[in-house]
Amino acid sequence: MSKAAIAEALEEARERTLALVEPLDDEQLNRIWSSILSPLAWDLGHIANFEELWLVQTIGGREPLHGELGRFYDAIENPRKIRGELPILRDEDLRAYMADVRARTLDVLEGVEIGPDVEDPLLRDGFVYEMLLAHELQHNETMLQLLQLVDGYELPAEVSRERSSSRIAETSASSTGETVAIDAGEYEIGAGPRGFAYDNERPRHTVELQAFEIDRTPVGNGAYISCMEATGAEPPLYWEREGDGWVDTSRGQRTPIDPSHPVIHVSWHQADGFARWAGKRLPTEFEWEAARDRLDGLGHGWEWTSSDFLAYPGFEAFPYREYSEVFFGDEHKVLRGSAWATHPRVARPTFRNWDLPQRSQIFAGLRCARDA
Numbered sequence: 001m002s003k004a005a006i007a008e009a010l011e012e013a014r015e016r017t018l019a020l021v022e023p024l025d026d027e028q029l030n031r032i033w034s035s036i037l038s039p040l041a042w043d044l045g046h047i048a049n050f051e052e053l054w055l056v057q058t059i060g061g062r063e064p065l066h067g068e069l070g071r072f073y074d075a076i077e078n079p080r081k082i083r084g085e086l087p088i089l090r091d092e093d094l095r096a097y098m099a100d101v102r103a104r105t106l107d108v109l110e111g112v113e114i115g116p117d118v119e120d121p122l123l124r125d126g127f128v129y130e131m132l133l134a135h136e137l138q139h140n141e142t143m144l145q146l147l148q149l150v151d152g153y154e155l156p157a158e159v160s161r162e163r164s165s166s167r168i169a170e171t172s173a174s175s176t177g178e179t180v181a182i183d184a185g186e187y188e189i190g191a192g193p194r195g196f197a198y199d200n201e202r203p204r205h206t207v208e209l210q211a212f213e214i215d216r217t218p219v220g221n222g223a224y225i226s227c228m229e230a231t232g233a234e235p236p237l238y239w240e241r242e243g244d245g246w247v248d249t250s251r252g253q254r255t256p257i258d259p260s261h262p263v264i265h266v267s268w269h270q271a272d273g274f275a276r277w278a279g280k281r282l283p284t285e286f287e288w289e290a291a292r293d294r295l296d297g298l299g300h301g302w303e304w305t306s307s308d309f310l311a312y313p314g315f316e317a318f319p320y321r322e323y324s325e326v327f328f329g330d331e332h333k334v335l336r337g338s339a340w341a342t343h344p345r346v347a348r349p350t351f352r353n354w355d356l357p358q359r360s361q362i363f364a365g366l367r368c369a370r371d372a
């Protein structure tokens with residue numbers, strides 16, 4: 001990306017961020033809505049503080065605008081349940097900080113070298129700018145998770161369009177039994193050395209897979225309802241009974257559940273339970289990546305895999321341990337694909353998302369696999 005393209009992409013991301021919160025007042029931005037989601041004011045300040053830390057302090061060598069403020073926006077030091085109590089910036093101070101940081105970012109950008117031959121790996125090919133864009137857009141998605149809780153909230157037109165167009169009809173591969181067969185063999189997994197990717201997507205390496213079949217489309221609401229009826233499984237988050245059917249109550253609405261749409265807002269435990277009930281299993285993340293180009297119905301919901309979030313062989317943390325490395329282990333499950341709330345820039349084929357297996361606030365569904 002050229003410097004002009006970087007500046008434009010940063011501006012676009014910021015417009016999207018501000019459009020998401022435009023309908024809300026300061027009280028709603030500051031409110032603690034959920035113990036597992038940050039107040040929106042924290043997200044906004046954190047987006048700006050992360051930008052200041054990397055693009056102004058690290059790259060530009062400048063002092064922070066507000067001294068020690070950054071420690072309250074450290075995502076590892078401050079778990080989500082305490083973020084609403086921190087002395088973070090609010091209201092006009094918050095808006096001024098976001099604008100001040102952005103002005104400094106653009107000023108620093110003027111003076112840096114970002115070509116392919118630059119020695120500093122942060123600046124080579126504009127890595128740090130791509131990282132900042134991805135960071136802001138990923139926080140847009142966590143903000144959208146919270147906005148599901150806001151009664152009467154209306155999505156910005158662009159996001160609403162992305163949501164509608166991401167739904168495919170006739171998703172119930174589990175009822176039609178349509179699968180894609182993938183041969184046994186060696187498959188290349190992960191991101192190559194060039195271009196932007198997170199450290200956890202690297203290095204690219206070969207894995208050996210046994211032959212397997214994977215559903216051509218994600219599991220639909222109708223199939224999930226059948227599973228609930230047969231097994232007593234919990235409904236997805238935000239679903240409520242209405243008459244004989246179900247409605248989605250997110251954003252304070254009561255929208256009838258369309259059985260042909262992909263199911264989302266299920267936890268890993270619910271996804272795993274569905275797959276077992278269907279006589280199948282969740283795919284591993286490597287199976288998912290190997291089959292990705294053959295799959296329909298990507299992009300409405302993240303898809304849970306059976307894989308724990310682990311380092312690839314030869315992993316090196318870059319540019320900081322707290323993005324991925326501190327989360328490696330058997331506590332988090334990997335999700336692949338993307339959701340309607342995910343910006344296309346984030347949805348690389350090799351992108352690995354992760355969350356705790358009990359969480360369903362994330363826009364996640366599943367598709368099933370089985371050994372061939």
Ligand SMILES: [Fe+2]
Nearest residue numbers: 046050075135
């Ligand atoms: Fe963050």
